[in-house]
Amino acid sequence: MKSISAVLLTCAFATASCSLIGTGDDEEQATAKAGSEVVLVTHESFVLPDEVRAAFEEQSGFELVVRASGDAGSLTNKLVLTKDDPTGDVAFGVDNTFASRALEEGVFEGYEHTTPAGVSDFDLDGDDEHALTPVDNGNVCVNVDDTWFETEGIAPPETLDDLTDPTYEDLFVLPSAATSSPGLAFLLTTIAAKGDAWPDFWADLMDNGALLTSGWSEAYQGDFTQGGGKGTRPIVLSYDSSPAFTVDGEGGTTTSALLDTCFTQVEYAGVLAGAANPEGARALVDFLTGPEVQAALPDSMYVFPVAEGTALPEDWATFAQQPTDPWEVDPAEVAANRDDWLTQWRDVTTG
Structure with missing residues (x-):
């Protein structure tokens, strides 16, 4: 999309007789450019195969x-x-922990359309204008490096309370609740599990050496012992699907998700209010729930598709186990209390 300033700069270099106001041809070219592309605003974890984008x-x-x-x-x-x-x-990646804020601020415009079977099962409560379309889902769960614990001769943690046990001091890394959707999901997990006592749990967690990072990538890829770098922490906040990507080649996996620590996360796409190309945005939202993207999601972004009947990779059937009873917080309660909870969380985690 070419901006006015870009058009003026082109004029300046092209000819001294070019008008600073711009000609009708300039305007037509800018309009044509805006109509030929659709711009997707998303998070750093968005990846789709080249053939799907094509x-x-x-x-x-x-x-x-x-x-x-x-x-x-x-x-x-x-x-x-x-x-x-x-x-x-169009934007993709706003999830059910942050969606209410985006809706309250009028970020998206309504788009009521027909979606594949199963997609509507993940609709956001309170989204009466259908501004957000579900694209994928998964569960944020604590993961452990089974290989590390076996080598050290230590039993891995199993529950939330275990994370505050001195046995696991300085072993847990997780993204911040203030800057990361998985981090906020874990905060909501603790609120659901501990009720009004959740700040005390976090105080104990921080006293036990939990490390906060800005996002999931920094935690998993940087500090986790199975993240591919030189991490030193064998406990990380990640997803229920993560063990499917640490398969050891011998019929097993080197990590496990603790299914008693999980919170369901749904990611949405929506047409941005004031979009330069709303037609293209709607076409992209439709495509994100279509068979090409839905089939690519597990291998590309480690999440489960929302369209019913989408085939999953073979390893997922064995290693990407979903919890039967994940923790939940009502979206209306999240909308009403999120800012206060985050303020309290910051107070506890920053000492």
Whole structure:
């Protein structure tokens, strides 16, 4: 999408006779450019195979431009700050822990459309204008490096309370609740599990050496012992699907998700209010719930598809076990208390 300033700069270099106001041709070219591409604003974990992106462009006739940065929490904050001048046409990655804020701020416009079977099962309560379309789901859970614990001769933790046990001092890393959607999901897990006593649990957790990072990637890829780097912490906040990606090649996996520590997370896509290309945005939202994207989600973004009947990779059947009774907090309660909870959380975690 070419801005006015870009057009003026082009004029300046092209010819001294170019008008500073711009000609009708300039305006037509800018309009044509805006109509030929659709800009997706998303988080840093958004990945789709090249052939899937190419399929969208071929089917829709729009060029897909992806602008990704930060975690879902940072994404939501940026969407709110730029709502009067959006930086794209459609956003993907706002989840059920942050969605109410985006809706309250008028970030998205309504888009009531027909979705594949199963998608509506994950609709957000209170989204009466259908501004957000479910795209994927998963559960945020504590994960452990089974290999590390076996080597050290220590039994791994199993419950939330175990995380405050001195046995596991300085072993847990997790993303911040203020900047990360998995981090906020874990805060909500503790609120659901501990009720009014959740600040005491967090105080004990921090006293036991829990390490906070800005996002999931920093925690899992950087500090977790099975994250591929030189991490030193064998307990991490991740997803129920994560063990399917640490298969050891011998019929097993090196990690496990603690299924008693899980909170369900749903990610949504929506047309941004004031989008330069709302037609392209709607086409992309439709495509994200279509068979190409839904089939690619497990291997590309480690999440479960929402469309009914989508086949899962073979390893998922064995290692990506979902909890039968995850922790829950009513979305209306999250909307009403999120800011206060985060203020309390900051007070506890920063000492």
